[in-house]
Amino acid sequence: YHLALRLRPSWGWHFWYAIERQPRGHVLCGALSFIGLARLRGFVSVGYSLLPEFQGRGLGTEMVTTLTGWVLQQAHIRAVLAEVRRTNKASLRVVAKVGFRRIGKGPRRNSFLFCL
Numbered sequence: 001y002h003l004a005l006r007l008r009p010s011w012g013w014h015f016w017y018a019i020e021r022q023p024r025g026h027v028l029c030g031a032l033s034f035i036g037l038a039r040l041r042g043f044v045s046v047g048y049s050l051l052p053e054f055q056g057r058g059l060g061t062e063m064v065t066t067l068t069g070w071v072l073q074q075a076h077i078r079a080v081l082a083e084v085r086r087t088n089k090a091s092l093r094v095v096a097k098v099g100f101r102r103i104g105k106g107p108r109r110n111s112f113l114f115c116l
Contacts, residue, residue: 018050018063029054032063034071034080042078044071048094060094068098068116080116083108 018029030050036043046068050060068080083106084091092112100114107113 016063016067018054018059020054029059030063032067034067036081042076043081044077045081045083046071055090060090061097064094064098072116082114082116083111084114085111 016032018031020027020029028051030048032046032048034044034046036045046064048060048063064082071077071080080100082091082095082100084095085106085108086092087110095114095116098116100116102112103115104113105111
Protein backbone atom coordinates (compact mmCIF):
# COMPACT_ATOMS: atom_id res chain seq x y z
CA TYR A 1 0.00 0.00 0.00
CA HIS A 2 2.54 2.63 1.05
CA LEU A 3 4.98 1.82 -1.75
CA ALA A 4 2.29 1.95 -4.43
CA LEU A 5 1.04 5.36 -3.28
CA ARG A 6 4.56 6.79 -3.10
CA LEU A 7 5.25 5.65 -6.64
CA ARG A 8 1.99 6.78 -8.20
CA PRO A 9 -0.66 8.59 -6.09
CA SER A 10 -3.37 8.06 -8.71
CA TRP A 11 -3.33 4.33 -7.92
CA GLY A 12 -5.38 5.03 -4.79
CA TRP A 13 -8.48 5.71 -6.89
CA HIS A 14 -8.72 2.24 -8.37
CA PHE A 15 -9.92 -1.01 -6.85
CA TRP A 16 -7.92 -2.31 -3.93
CA TYR A 17 -7.83 -6.03 -3.30
CA ALA A 18 -7.13 -7.75 0.01
CA ILE A 19 -4.90 -10.74 -0.65
CA GLU A 20 -3.84 -13.36 1.87
CA ARG A 21 -0.57 -15.15 1.29
CA GLN A 22 -0.92 -18.87 1.84
CA PRO A 23 1.57 -21.72 1.35
CA ARG A 24 -0.16 -22.79 -1.88
CA GLY A 25 -0.37 -19.24 -3.27
CA HIS A 26 -2.31 -16.01 -2.87
CA VAL A 27 -6.03 -15.96 -2.05
CA LEU A 28 -8.44 -13.10 -2.73
CA CYS A 29 -10.15 -12.01 0.53
CA GLY A 30 -12.06 -8.90 -0.52
CA ALA A 31 -12.02 -5.56 -2.32
CA LEU A 32 -12.50 -1.83 -1.71
CA SER A 33 -12.98 1.15 -3.99
CA PHE A 34 -13.95 4.81 -3.96
CA ILE A 35 -16.91 6.06 -5.97
CA GLY A 36 -17.77 9.62 -6.95
CA LEU A 37 -16.57 12.80 -8.61
CA ALA A 38 -14.17 13.76 -5.85
CA ARG A 39 -12.53 16.72 -7.55
CA LEU A 40 -15.88 18.35 -8.27
CA ARG A 41 -17.77 17.64 -5.06
CA GLY A 42 -15.13 17.21 -2.36
CA PHE A 43 -16.33 13.81 -1.19
CA VAL A 44 -16.30 10.17 -2.24
CA SER A 45 -18.23 7.10 -1.21
CA VAL A 46 -16.41 3.99 -0.10
CA GLY A 47 -17.56 0.52 -1.06
CA TYR A 48 -16.06 -2.70 0.19
CA SER A 49 -16.77 -6.40 0.36
CA LEU A 50 -15.20 -9.47 1.92
CA LEU A 51 -15.67 -13.11 1.01
CA PRO A 52 -17.58 -14.90 3.81
CA GLU A 53 -14.63 -16.98 5.00
CA PHE A 54 -12.64 -13.78 5.72
CA GLN A 55 -15.36 -11.91 7.58
CA GLY A 56 -15.14 -11.39 11.34
CA ARG A 57 -11.31 -11.21 11.38
CA GLY A 58 -10.89 -7.42 11.38
CA LEU A 59 -9.87 -7.26 7.73
CA GLY A 60 -12.78 -5.01 6.73
CA THR A 61 -11.92 -2.54 9.47
CA GLU A 62 -8.25 -2.59 8.46
CA MET A 63 -9.06 -2.01 4.78
CA VAL A 64 -11.49 0.85 5.43
CA THR A 65 -9.26 2.50 8.05
CA THR A 66 -6.15 2.41 5.88
CA LEU A 67 -7.69 3.61 2.63
CA THR A 68 -10.02 6.24 4.07
CA GLY A 69 -6.97 7.59 5.89
CA TRP A 70 -5.20 7.90 2.56
CA VAL A 71 -8.13 9.47 0.71
CA LEU A 72 -8.73 12.09 3.44
CA GLN A 73 -5.13 13.27 2.98
CA GLN A 74 -5.91 14.28 -0.61
CA ALA A 75 -6.25 18.06 -0.89
CA HIS A 76 -9.65 18.05 -2.59
CA ILE A 77 -11.39 15.53 -0.28
CA ARG A 78 -13.39 16.85 2.67
CA ALA A 79 -15.41 13.74 3.54
CA VAL A 80 -15.97 10.05 2.87
CA LEU A 81 -19.48 8.62 2.75
CA ALA A 82 -20.64 5.04 3.32
CA GLU A 83 -24.08 3.58 2.74
CA VAL A 84 -24.89 0.52 4.86
CA ARG A 85 -28.04 -1.59 4.86
CA ARG A 86 -29.74 -1.74 8.25
CA THR A 87 -29.45 -5.53 8.30
CA ASN A 88 -25.70 -5.61 7.55
CA LYS A 89 -24.48 -5.88 11.15
CA ALA A 90 -20.86 -6.51 10.15
CA SER A 91 -20.60 -3.35 8.04
CA LEU A 92 -22.39 -1.34 10.73
CA ARG A 93 -19.63 -2.45 13.15
CA VAL A 94 -16.90 -1.58 10.61
CA VAL A 95 -18.10 1.99 10.04
CA ALA A 96 -18.51 2.50 13.79
CA LYS A 97 -14.97 1.25 14.54
CA VAL A 98 -13.49 3.45 11.81
CA GLY A 99 -15.26 6.54 13.19
CA PHE A 100 -18.00 7.22 10.66
CA ARG A 101 -21.06 9.00 12.07
CA ARG A 102 -24.60 8.36 10.92
CA ILE A 103 -26.04 11.35 9.07
CA GLY A 104 -29.39 10.00 7.92
CA LYS A 105 -31.18 7.56 5.67
CA GLY A 106 -29.28 6.13 2.74
CA PRO A 107 -30.46 6.56 -0.85
CA ARG A 108 -31.48 2.90 -1.03
CA ARG A 109 -34.36 1.37 0.85
CA ASN A 110 -33.51 0.19 4.39
CA SER A 111 -30.06 1.79 4.47
CA PHE A 112 -28.24 4.37 6.56
CA LEU A 113 -25.80 7.01 5.31
CA PHE A 114 -22.58 7.58 7.26
CA CYS A 115 -19.90 10.27 7.00
CA LEU A 116 -16.24 10.36 8.01
